[in-house]
Amino acid sequence: MRSSKLLFSLFFLIVLSSTVFAVGISGEDLLTYKRFYPSMVYNFSYAIAASKDYDNNYDVFAMEGPLSKYVVFDNDQKHFENVPKGSWVPFGGRIELPDHLDPPGWYALFICVIEDCPTKGTVCGRTSACGQISFRVLHPGIMPMVTLIAPNVNRNEPMEFTVTVQNLGLQDIIKATGKVEVYNLEKQNVGTAYLDSKTINSSMTESLTAQFNTLGLPPGNYSATAFVDSDGTNTEANASFRIGNLDVKLVNHTETLEKGGIKRFMANVESAWNDPLNIYAKIRVYDANMSVDAKTATVALLPWKILSLESFIDTSSLEAKEYNLKIELYYAEKITTFDGKIDIVLPAVEAKNETLAPEKEEAGLSPVTLTIILVIIVIILTAVNVFLAVYRKKNP
Numbered sequence: 001m002r003s004s005k006l007l008f009s010l011f012f013l014i015v016l017s018s019t020v021f022a023v024g025i026s027g028e029d030l031l032t033y034k035r036f037y038p039s040m041v042y043n044f045s046y047a048i049a050a051s052k053d054y055d056n057n058y059d060v061f062a063m064e065g066p067l068s069k070y071v072v073f074d075n076d077q078k079h080f081e082n083v084p085k086g087s088w089v090p091f092g093g094r095i096e097l098p099d100h101l102d103p104p105g106w107y108a109l110f111i112c113v114i115e116d117c118p119t120k121g122t123v124c125g126r127t128s129a130c131g132q133i134s135f136r137v138l139h140p141g142i143m144p145m146v147t148l149i150a151p152n153v154n155r156n157e158p159m160e161f162t163v164t165v166q167n168l169g170l171q172d173i174i175k176a177t178g179k180v181e182v183y184n185l186e187k188q189n190v191g192t193a194y195l196d197s198k199t200i201n202s203s204m205t206e207s208l209t210a211q212f213n214t215l216g217l218p219p220g221n222y223s224a225t226a227f228v229d230s231d232g233t234n235t236e237a238n239a240s241f242r243i244g245n246l247d248v249k250l251v252n253h254t255e256t257l258e259k260g261g262i263k264r265f266m267a268n269v270e271s272a273w274n275d276p277l278n279i280y281a282k283i284r285v286y287d288a289n290m291s292v293d294a295k296t297a298t299v300a301l302l303p304w305k306i307l308s309l310e311s312f313i314d315t316s317s318l319e320a321k322e323y324n325l326k327i328e329l330y331y332a333e334k335i336t337t338f339d340g341k342i343d344i345v346l347p348a349v350e351a352k353n354e355t356l357a358p359e360k361e362e363a364g365l366s367p368v369t370l371t372i373i374l375v376i377i378v379i380i381l382t383a384v385n386v387f388l389a390v391y392r393k394k395n396p
Contacts, residue, residue: 023058023115024049025129026088035203036107036135038099044111045092046131052086054118060091063110063130070096071109095133104139104168108132136168138203143169144176144230148237152304154244154274158213161193163226163237166205173200178228180210185221195228219245219272242304244274248329250338251306257285258347259315265294267309267327269301277301279331281309285323285342292318301331318344 027046034042048058058080062071073093083089093111101107114128149162161180167173177197182190193210200206208228219242226237251268267281280298284291294311301307325342328335 023051023056023113023127023129025111025113025131027131029133030131032131032133034133034135036097036101036137038097040097042095042097042133042135043092044095044131044133045090046111046113048080048083048089048091048113049129050083050085050087050089051115055082055085056118057081057116058083058089058113059116060111060113063112065109066101066107067095067097067109067135070098071111072096097135101135101137104137104143106134106136108134136203139169140171141169142167142171142173142230142233144173144200144228144233144235146226146228146235146237148180148224148226148239150180150224150239150241152242152244152274153214154246155217155219156215157274158211159241161195161210161212161224161226163195163208163210163228164205165198165200165208165228165230167200167202167230170202172202173230176200176206176208176228176230178208178226180212180224180226182212183223183225184217190217190222195226200230214243217243219243219247242274244303245272246332246334247272248277248279248301248331248336250327250329250336253325253327253340254342256343256345257313257315259318259320259344260347261316262312262314265311265313267296267311268306269309269329270306271301271304273332274303276303277331279307279309279329281311281330282328283311283313284326285313285318285344286326287323290317315344320344320346 025046026049027044029044030046046060048060050056050058060073060078060080062068071093072095073091077091080089080091091113095109110130110132112128112130115126117124117126145166145168147164147166149164151159153159163178163180165173165176175197176199178195180193180195182192184190191212193212195208195210198206198208221240221242223238223240226239228235228237248269248271251270253267254265257263257265265283267283269279269281271277277300278298279301281296283294283296286292292313292315294313296309296311299307299309322341322343325340327338327340329338
């Protein structure tokens with residue numbers, strides 16, 4: 001029933017709708033951001049990118065919104081007849097903005113083009129395309145918007161905090177300054193960095209910086225809060241960062257290998273350092289009597305990333321049992337060693353065969369033998385009955 005409804009819907013759409021035809025809009029600034037000025041006039045120019053398949057008619061319009069009533073098209077031309085397929089038809093106009101817009105913030109305006117149905121009297125999916133022009137209305141006075149950038153660093157290295165201050169107010173900020181407080185994971189203050197000072201004009205963005213020395217701080221995760229004073233207006237911004245240690249840890253490794261032949265072994269490692277490291281690993285599978293060694297290629301481990309190191313181990317001489325495992329990581333003239341265990345197991349087919357015990361023959365006769373015996377007995381009894389019947393007939 002559901003399939004029938006779906007097929008009927010598809011048939012209905014095919015009968016009543018034509019193909020969706022492509023139309024586009026072209027221009028140098030299809031996505032434009034401008035500052036709003038009272039009573040400003042902004043000129044725009046676009047082009048209709050006609051469908052490549054059909055000659056058609058097109059309409060241009062301003063999508064309904066707060067600014068649509070301020071749009072005036074050149075020569076009031078909003079309809080274009082018989083546009084040749086694949087052609088480009090320019091159109092334009094202007095936006096006559098009012099002397100005031102409230103509340104402050106972004107106001108978006110969309111200038112669009114839409115196609116007609118190619119055949120009169122039909123229902124079709126009319127496609128459209130738009131360009132966007134957005135105007136920002138600034139706040140009265142000053143309006144600082146603050147962002148803190150805190151980079152990762154290595155242990156005992158100096159770092160620089162960057163605070164970007166964007167003034168979204170109509171007035172200039174005469175002096176923006178402040179400080180950055182640094183905290184460890186226990187929320188304890190472990191240091192302070194002081195920002196320089198700058199003037200930030202209306203609608204402009206400036207960067208304030210502060211130098212901070214990580215000397216004596218242990219590796220780990222930290223947070224920072226910037227406190228910015230802009231002519232008496234206080235704002236805050238937060239960020240987190242890491243102090244790196246020249247160390248690579250083993251995340252996980254292959255725990256089971258099949259016996260017989262060369263098998264793939266993987267070791268996943270993670271960097272705690274803020275610079276790239278060239279790293280390789282040596283792997284040893286061993287017990288008291290023997291050992292098998294393997295080595296990975298040297299690869300680049302990026303800062304704070306996890307990487308898979310690949311090697312191949314010959315398990316031909318190993319028994320199916322648990323072995324000791326040693327993984328040595330070589331990087332930056334340093335060696336980090338990890339000890340663990342690894343299981344050498346039989347291949348799946350061989351293991352299955354070993355678990356199958358030979359079936360014991362049941363005592364007594366098998367069902368097939370019993371069936372044969374019963375058939376023979378039936379034949380013999382039938383023959384005896386026939387013989388007796390013949391005998392009685394001859395000797396009444």
